[in-house]
Amino acid sequence: MKRQTNELPDHLHDRYELVYIHQGKGVFFIDNAWYEKKQGDLFIIPGNTIHHSLPHNEDPIVSSALYFAPTLLAMDPIDDSYRSLLCFDLARQKGIYRIELTEPLRVVAETALEQIHTELKEHRLGYHEAVKLLSCQLLLQINRHVQSVRRREDPLEPGVGPLWMRQVLRDIDEHPEHENSLARLADKANVSAPHFSRVFRQLTTMNLTQYVNAKRIIRAKELLIRTDQKITDIAEQCGYETVTHFHRVFKALTGVTPHKYRQNQSRI
Structure with a gap:
């Protein structure tokens, strides 16, 4: 299971x-x-x-x-x-x-x-x-x-998820590289940190750190494929203070290092 x-x-x-x-x-x-x-x-x-x-x-x-x-x-x-x-x-x-x-x-x-x-x-x-x-x-x-x-439907369907949570997710989507701490986002949403954490996990099945890291790695993948920027620069653009931390998170979520991922995609 x-x-x-x-x-x-x-x-x-x-x-x-x-x-x-x-x-x-x-x-x-x-x-x-x-x-x-x-x-x-x-x-x-x-x-x-x-x-x-x-x-x-x-x-x-x-x-x-x-x-x-x-x-x-x-x-x-x-x-x-x-x-x-x-x-x-x-x-x-x-x-x-x-x-x-x-x-x-x-x-x-x-x-x-x-x-x-x-x-x-x-x-x-x-x-x-x-x-x-x-x-x-x-x-x-x-x-x-x-x-x-060819018609636009609202993906945020009524009754699924509170408005403040929707706004938080949109903010993280737009700027995953920002300092998206639990305390800051809970304060911005005007809810307590424990309540924020509980609702976030209930509705996304992830904690805040997992979600932010996932969004950052998605952006990193795009930069690795579509640009020739150095991996250290990509790490910084995606919100990681050290390339070591970036490598660790990237490999944990993808199974390979950023360099290996870029190599594999280049061959494809």
């Missing part, structure tokens, strides 16, 4: 993820917002996005999750009008990770996920290629649906 205290490294990964809800109720904490989960919902989660499931004790969730490396499906398009990962790009840009599927699309998703499961289970000739093709077909239908809707 995986304990919540051990979930963070597994939920701060480079893999992309589709989560389809077959039945049950619960809450999904993704990035900095809470989403009510219900039958027929599809969650689109790009890599390096903090996410935790908060189940409903009386009506537990039954779901299917599809994980994959983005390079598996990020093929060069024939033209510039389509990319398989379009829905993930839009989810990250807009900060909206939940789609309520129409009934026809629910049938498509359930059928595709069942076929993928069968291929992975039976290991027949060409099953890797079959899984790839099925995934691309599913993403094509999702992308068409997302493009047809």
Whole structure:
């Protein structure tokens, strides 16, 4: 059994993820917002996005999750009008990770996920290629649906999380490098430190230090991939006073050193 205290490294990964809800109720904490989960919902989660499931004790969730490396499906398009990962790009840009599927699309998703499961289970000739093709077909239908809707929904759904907590998470998102101490944030939220700590862990399944470190490492990953800055400079930009501390936290959350991570991504 995986304990919540051990979930963070597994939920701060480079893999992309589709989560389809077959039945049950619960809450999904993704990035900095809470989403009510219900039958027929599809969650689109790009890599390096903090996410935790908060189940409903009386009506537990039954779901299917599809994980994959983005390079598996990020093929060069024939033209510039389509990319398989379009829905993930839009989810990250807009900060909206939940789609309520129409009934026809629910049938498509359930059928595709069942076929993928069968291929992975039976290991027949060409099953890797079959899984790839099925995934691309599913993403094509999702992308068409997302493009047809093109409407903004408020990801901070009513009744999930107090307003002061939402503002705290937005502040940390914008400036994870700042000195985000429990005392300072609790004072800013106008609540006591014990109450802040209790509600924060209840709603995110993490303590404040874990959350801030996760957001800092997400930013560090982006800088390591997209720039040629020195690791010492990246450590400072992400709020770490010493490169030793940065190395320790980075390896704890990713399993590799910042230098090794940059090397691996360069090869990809």
